[in-house]
Amino acid sequence: LPKLESDKFMTPKIAITLGDPAGIGSEIILKALNSQFDLAFEPVIIGSKPVIEKAASQFDLPIPDVEIIDACEVDIRQLEWGKLSEEAGKLAAESVILAAKMAMTNEVDAMVTAPINKEAIQLAGYDFPGHTELLADLTNTQNFAMMLAGGNLKVILVTTHLAIKAVSQQLSTKKIYNKIKVADDALKKYWKTDNPIAVCALNPHAGEHGLFGSEETDIIEPAVEQARKEGINVTSPLAADTLFVSANAGKYAAVICMYHDQALIPLKLVAFGKGVNITLGLPIIRTSVDHGTAFDIAGKGIADEGSLVEAINAAIHMATVNALKNEN
Amino acid sequence: LPKLESDKFMTPKIAITLGDPAGIGSEIILKALNSQFDLAFEPVIIGSKPVIEKAASQFDLPIPDVEIIDACEVDIRQLEWGKLSEEAGKLAAESVILAAKMAMTNEVDAMVTAPINKEAIQLAGYDFPGHTELLADLTNTQNFAMMLAGGNLKVILVTTHLAIKAVSQQLSTKKIYNKIKVADDALKKYWKTDNPIAVCALNPHAGEHGLFGSEETDIIEPAVEQARKEGINVTSPLAADTLFVSANAGKYAAVICMYHDQALIPLKLVAFGKGVNITLGLPIIRTSVDHGTAFDIAGKGIADEGSLVEAINAAIHMATVNALKNEN
Numbered sequence: 001l002p003k004l005e006s007d008k009f010m011t012p013k014i015a016i017t018l019g020d021p022a023g024i025g026s027e028i029i030l031k032a033l034n035s036q037f038d039l040a041f042e043p044v045i046i047g048s049k050p051v052i053e054k055a056a057s058q059f060d061l062p063i064p065d066v067e068i069i070d071a072c073e074v075d076i077r078q079l080e081w082g083k084l085s086e087e088a089g090k091l092a093a094e095s096v097i098l099a100a101k102m103a104m105t106n107e108v109d110a111m112v113t114a115p116i117n118k119e120a121i122q123l124a125g126y127d128f129p130g131h132t133e134l135l136a137d138l139t140n141t142q143n144f145a146m147m148l149a150g151g152n153l154k155v156i157l158v159t160t161h162l163a164i165k166a167v168s169q170q171l172s173t174k175k176i177y178n179k180i181k182v183a184d185d186a187l188k189k190y191w192k193t194d195n196p197i198a199v200c201a202l203n204p205h206a207g208e209h210g211l212f213g214s215e216e217t218d219i220i221e222p223a224v225e226q227a228r229k230e231g232i233n234v235t236s237p238l239a240a241d242t243l244f245v246s247a248n249a250g251k252y253a254a255v256i257c258m259y260h261d262q263a264l265i266p267l268k269l270v271a272f273g274k275g276v277n278i279t280l281g282l283p284i285i286r287t288s289v290d291h292g293t294a295f296d297i298a299g300k301g302i303a304d305e306g307s308l309v310e311a312i313n314a315a316i317h318m319a320t321v322n323a324l325k326n327e328n
Numbered sequence: 329l330p331k332l333e334s335d336k337f338m339t340p341k342i343a344i345t346l347g348d349p350a351g352i353g354s355e356i357i358l359k360a361l362n363s364q365f366d367l368a369f370e371p372v373i374i375g376s377k378p379v380i381e382k383a384a385s386q387f388d389l390p391i392p393d394v395e396i397i398d399a400c401e402v403d404i405r406q407l408e409w410g411k412l413s414e415e416a417g418k419l420a421a422e423s424v425i426l427a428a429k430m431a432m433t434n435e436v437d438a439m440v441t442a443p444i445n446k447e448a449i450q451l452a453g454y455d456f457p458g459h460t461e462l463l464a465d466l467t468n469t470q471n472f473a474m475m476l477a478g479g480n481l482k483v484i485l486v487t488t489h490l491a492i493k494a495v496s497q498q499l500s501t502k503k504i505y506n507k508i509k510v511a512d513d514a515l516k517k518y519w520k521t522d523n524p525i526a527v528c529a530l531n532p533h534a535g536e537h538g539l540f541g542s543e544e545t546d547i548i549e550p551a552v553e554q555a556r557k558e559g560i561n562v563t564s565p566l567a568a569d570t571l572f573v574s575a576n577a578g579k580y581a582a583v584i585c586m587y588h589d590q591a592l593i594p595l596k597l598v599a600f601g602k603g604v605n606i607t608l609g610l611p612i613i614r615t616s617v618d619h620g621t622a623f624d625i626a627g628k629g630i631a632d633e634g635s636l637v638e639a640i641n642a643a644i645h646m647a648t649v650n651a652l653k654n655e656n
Contacts, residue, residue: 160532161532161533161536161539161540162532162540163496163530163531163535163540163541163543164492164495164496164530164531164532164541164543164587165493165495165496165497165541165543166540166541167492167493168491168492168493169493202491202492203491203492204488204489204490204492204587204588204589204592205489205588207491208489211489212489212490212491212494213491213492213493213494215491215492215493240589240593241588241589241592241593241595241596242596244593244596244597245596245597245600245601248597259492259532260532260533260569261532261568261569262589262593264532264569265568265569265572265590265593265594266593266594266597267569268569268570268572268573269572269573269576269594269597269598270597272573273573
């Protein structure tokens, strides 16, 4: 990254949310903040000081010399490793809400989230299926997209948790166009890349001229045309198997994927447990680990902080590029 | 590989078919036979001596000191680089037919095929969509499977060139069982592996207990149960995105895939243009390049022989393991 003229954003301030306190969040935060980063940043842990202190003691890790903010009062006697609870759900949700507010008011430059448990936050009365929807609501965002990044790949999903047989009927030109648009805005803002955005075909060999499937012509191509009319540099729908070879070689800014496994098979293969989840389209910078609360191994000290480290790295990168842009 | 007691199979004899003479077959055969192989083998080129001589002259490559058998008479004046023709289709098909006969009668230990053009062989009156169906017919084989190998991955396709929206309705317990069975037989015979065969789920997260898709429970699991009853070591349907991380680490003998891109995205990403196509279930050993005739670059001298080299390596491996087994 180019050096900034001012010192203001040289060390971006990054809120890291605790996640569900019954999960591996506290452990991976402590491990991550005790590791080396290439770029400087100022972390702020949003969650609960008692939870962090208890985890530091349990995992025999030093408490990092950073600000730790309590998102709400919590009775830590009610928290148990791997146990679903309203108390845990409330702390998880309030941590996200506070971090988002701090990002909206520029008290922090980005937020990085540890995993939450859907059932726990719903038990606590927060009616959202996950982080993304909660953040969209808090920031009044309609058009957003989930991007996963790892290695040389950045993948954006048009459909997510959906049966394969339902994918075709759930695709629409508008949905695909919206993902291309959100991706293009974010890639220009936070990555400053001139590479084209690649668009996956739905069918093998991109349907081979309609021989097996016509969604390429009927649904995807019109979305590409619309984006091109607005000056967005985007490919026609390409056969996904060969596309990812080029994408992995660094040819594309990002890849728009029609279904979950089309994106996640190559991403996981390339990123080896170091994938980062980035929500595009929000007015704030938000990155996340690409895994869940891992209740099955919570409290055991064996959780891997790799994805959180990469999520923090991505947030630092995005915040720095954004600061540079605002300065120029 | 362990050393054989007898000398008989120490250098397996391998038929290499020319492919469509208007394509890149002759070029990649000459390049491959002028490269170094780790294991010794005795190649026999099946096709046309005049075509090989012409290519050697054009690409300035030495004619390797190996047997070259004419599969049929051919008027080479009618052959033109990149041009679809009946003459080319006839030579391509007759080369495959002759090599298959030689493999059936043990004159060769394996056959490796360069790419043919479907339209050309059909112009010449051979009513088959490709190599696999032609070989199945010649060897009277009902149950066969297409396996692609590269890096640490071996993938077997249950459905191939099919629109994504049609995949679910085309899957059946019987089809999946048949692929598992053919794969298990071949893996034991030619690779002597004890690793389990992995089976991909169709839906993301393997359907997450029926939340998005039930083909895992309704169609795939019964095929797995049937295979297990016969003593085959095979996994339950696993989420494809995480499965390929383990597969790439060498955990599985092979991966049964429900649709084309589920197999080809990871394979191409890992194999970088060095994938090998292996037909399982035939009474003979047949491997192939994983690319087409490349009419667009035929005659230009820029074709990459990587996939053919790997196809020959795979054939040597399979023939040697098979010989060792027959000897013991």
